Amino acid sequence: MADEKKKNLPPEAQKYQDFQTKREVKRPLLKNCIKAFLVGGIICFIGQIITTFYIYNFNFTEQTAGNPTTATLIFITMLLTGFGVYDRIGQFAGAGSAVPVTGFGNAVIASAIEYRTEGFILGVGSNMLKLAGPVIVYGVFSAFVIALIKTILVQWGGF
Amino acid sequence: MRKSTILFTYLILALLLTACGNEPMEQGQENSGSPDVTKISNDKLISQQPSNEAKDILDNYEEITAIKAVNTKDSLFIAIEVEHHERFTMSQLEKKHKKEMKEHFKDMKIEFSTDKKIVLELEKLEQKINHNDISKKEMEKKFKQIVNLAKEQT
Structure with missing residues (x-):
């Protein structure tokens, strides 16, 4: 698909693309994975x-x-985001800090802080879930799909 | 840049090696020790004979590392802890042992749990019964509380 797109481009653009793929600094993929793994694990x-x-200390099972x-x-996370520490953790760990629930918290809180100047209703209220909204939508949707698959397997598959 | 890469490699190596080095030792320790079981003498407020019997039966399984059980006149509450790698099949284990207990104690109501909190609570109750620190009424109340705690979903 990428090749097809490339063919439609003018020759100069193709040349430029070749040039820039050569010069581009390669992402240290393995290192990033290890960093994400370690920080996420922590x-x-x-x-x-x-x-x-x-x-141990409260009445929870x-x-x-x-x-x-x-x-x-x-x-x-709220405290760390407010003090600007979570940004640094995010810079270092990438997905390792975004995938756990702390990443979700950071997304909500950071936008709440960012839009504070635009007022509480049209600023904080309407922009707080701008980034976290899709997480909820697709989380609920994928849970629904998984539940559907499980129901089909259990009801008709006899597992 | 390079220094950090080397440091990283060392860190990963250290993590991997220590993880591999510890595992067999821990397993050895676990296997050599019998599960954590304390039997309660039968001449207490309510005879703990069924509990002790349940502990005897479950004691035979290698995957179980701790068994706590308390019973009232008509119901029996058993909580077990399983070896860590067996936690992947915990729901099956729970089902299997619960069924076994139900077959063995046909005239009693069986509650069965693998929850850490229930293990802790039953252990406390066992100790209280053992030291005669608790009245019959209090014990039944506490028993009911633990049953409700185990049923809580959210």
């Missing part, structure tokens, strides 16, 4: 510590401790 490790803390853990992690 975030999940902290989450596990919080879960265990709630199980393994099943129910997930909700307060998420809330605590998002609260910590």
